[in-house]
Amino acid sequence: MSTIPFSRRLGAEAIGTAFLLATIAGSGIMGENLANGQVGAALLPHSLAIGGMLFVLITMLGPVSGAHFNPAVSMAFVLRGDMGKREAATYIVVQIIAAIIGAWAAHLMFYLSIAQTSIKARTGIGQWSAEVIATFGLVLTIFGGLKTWPQAIPALAGLYIMAGLWFTASTSFANPAVTIARMLTDTFSGITPAHAPAFIAAQFVGAALAVPTARFLWPSET
Numbered sequence: 001m002s003t004i005p006f007s008r009r010l011g012a013e014a015i016g017t018a019f020l021l022a023t024i025a026g027s028g029i030m031g032e033n034l035a036n037g038q039v040g041a042a043l044l045p046h047s048l049a050i051g052g053m054l055f056v057l058i059t060m061l062g063p064v065s066g067a068h069f070n071p072a073v074s075m076a077f078v079l080r081g082d083m084g085k086r087e088a089a090t091y092i093v094v095q096i097i098a099a100i101i102g103a104w105a106a107h108l109m110f111y112l113s114i115a116q117t118s119i120k121a122r123t124g125i126g127q128w129s130a131e132v133i134a135t136f137g138l139v140l141t142i143f144g145g146l147k148t149w150p151q152a153i154p155a156l157a158g159l160y161i162m163a164g165l166w167f168t169a170s171t172s173f174a175n176p177a178v179t180i181a182r183m184l185t186d187t188f189s190g191i192t193p194a195h196a197p198a199f200i201a202a203q204f205v206g207a208a209l210a211v212p213t214a215r216f217l218w219p220s221e222t
Contacts, residue, residue: 023049138174
């Protein structure tokens with residue numbers, strides 16, 4: 001059990017998730033502005049910015065809160081027995097609120113309307129399976145890193161998401177809080193609200209599948 005006060009841990013989750021979403025939304029806006037309609041040219045700086053920011057945030061805030069920034073990750077820690085349900089539920093509420101604030105901050109910085117709703121369609125079996133795979137791989141990366149090389153987790157998670165933006169059909173949301181916030185940005189990174197629930201369900205499925213897989217690959221000695 002952590003000896004760090006819960007309020008500090010929640011503060012770390014809020015700051016980290018807000019900056020993550022400001023990076024996701026902001027780098028998408030900047031990339032699209034500079035890419036002259038070339039989606040690949042927009043996606044490259046988008047992926048580099050997100051991977052880099054994850055490295056920074058996990059390194060800085062991981063020792064405080066565990067640097068979940070992701071309801072699927074918090075749920076996975078509950079399933080492993082490493083986190084209480086009530087504690088995780090509070091983490092998740094803070095993550096969602098902070099994610100929305102982060103997206104709004106990006107709009108503010110780029111002179112856009114703060115309140116938006118995305119109309120970008122992201123649906124179908126390819127997108128849903130991509131979210132299962134992306135979230136499964138992310139949670140497996142975290143648990144594998146905890147078991148084999150904890151100091152490398154910031155790099156492992158950042159590099160995984162950077163790669164996931166390119167190898168998955170969905171561009172690897174892999175995070176229910178991110179998905180909710182991206183409903184509220186009608187920019188490069190958005191998703192229409194009607195398509196978000198399937199993404200979120202797929203993300204939780206992927207995280208749940210990663211828990212027994214990690215237990216199989218790295219069994220506890222105790």
